[in-house]
Amino acid sequence: MNWVIAALVCWILGYWINHRLAHTRLSNSRLISLAIPIIFGFTILFIWEALVRGFNVPMVIIPAPTVIASRFAVSLDILWVDFVQTFVKGAMSGYIIGCGSAFVIAILIDRSPFLQKGLLPVGNFIAALPIVGTAPILVMWFGFDWQSKAAVVVAMVFFPMLVNTMQGLAATDRMQRDLMATYSASYFQTLIKLRLPAAMPAVFNGLKIATTLALIGAIVAEFFGSPIKGMGFRISTEVGKLGLDMVWAEITVAAIAGSAFYGAIALIERGLTFWHPSQRGQ
Amino acid sequence: MKRLLPVLTVLIVIIIAWYGAAVGMNAKWAQDQALRQNIELNTSVLIADTWNQDRPRLPAPHQVAQELWKTTGAMMIKGKAMSKRSLIFHGWITLSATLLGFVIGTGAGILLAVGIVYNKAMDMSVMPWAIASQTIPILAIAPMIIVVLNSIGIQGLIPKAIISAYLSFFPVVVGMVKGLRSPDQQQLDLLSTYNANRRQGFWKLRLPSSMPYLFTALKIGMAASLVGAIVGELPTGAIRGLGARMLTGSYYGQTIQIWSALFAAAILAATLVGIIGYIQYRTLKRMGMQP
Structure with a gap:
């Protein structure tokens, strides 16, 4: 009482x-x-x-924060192994491959207005679909290890990143591009000196959306099969054993990793788009 | 037509690439089978085989479409729309959890947003956490909610709806706060020259001008709710719902079943978001906010 x-x-x-x-x-x-x-x-x-x-x-319903903290402290080694498996191997590699390829493809199709008009609605549509559902298929194709998790992450981050980069590349207006043309700038000069810098705020918007998606993809894909390590694997097995303190410890790790990842991208954004109104005066 | 042509071209290219990939991925199985029976496969037979296997690594588009029709339309014609083999039945299980969770989540989200806009202490304490929650994979606690509620005897619809609710909650809070704050100082000043009180300010200015933000948030929330309901069906060996179809499909190697469940989920998501988009269009048009 x-x-x-x-x-x-x-x-x-x-x-x-x-x-x-x-x-x-x-x-x-x-x-x-x-x-x-x-x-x-x-x-x-x-x-x-x-x-x-x-x-x-009872602890099987919800453990107290102190219990979770002490579990966190004594199982640091397991948490670290899981973190490396899910975040570094699964989420990060998928994030880099997915965002990188989306960025490159957005620049490539930027030269064709026809492809742009076709891909933008399709990309927007796919970005709203429950892509996590591809996890069982990709686990079947790429095996249980981190490669399948990276593949799920690629599928999840690709379209949001593609759409955002395409919108960013369209951010310059006629006047600015005409100015570059009067300087007799080539396509690549215009791209590197004008359009890519102008696209950066939208690109980083896509990168920030993708951070959360990457972690979700890597964790949920592990529910469909995983070697005996990984955050999603640990959550689903410990839930089965009713070891809820461990589940909460993993969730704490996921929360810290998620916000640190987002924060890192936001810091890079601040360094690269210092000129943008949303970053000035802070 | 001018807008449709590029989209159609992209879609056709995707379907052709899909057929091509199906040949590549299923060829090995077809070759192995042929080798076992000592038959020499020529190319056209091989391609036909890769597109019509029972358990292909990658089912061809027409196989998925057939399976979708077989488990929805054909069953409806036979009057078995709610039988356990029907995707309509599984889709309804998922849809009901999604909608219940969505209504709870958005309702609570709008209420909290109103509280945040009118109470400074609440704004400064809750808002940073609501924004931070968007960077955290909160979907990870879904299995725990299912199992914990199961252990105290609650199962079925409610646990999935809770997951859907908290996934749609935070986007709605953040979007709605932005929307309720969107009237600028001039408009607020105008209302105070009319001697409007806070209640009138809310109903006549803040709420109407928050509508575009609300609908954007609702679309995100609806997509998140559906993902939540599907993931909520994964643990504890659920046997009903689209997520359970995917899981049993992956256990038994029924790839066509997984793909059809995936497409059913995609169609469901597109329909739900489309409905909200239509309501948005009509509402904003009547409010004069959209040309």
């Missing part, structure tokens, strides 16, 4: 602190806009912990 009261008190306290912080004069400062979500996160974690303890929720 004490734990339940503690949860309630923590909730009220957390809300009160955030409410006060949000309505101070400094509320738009960087420090406070960073502190408020962190306080909110810790409040949620504490309420979770207190409710699980207060109501004696």
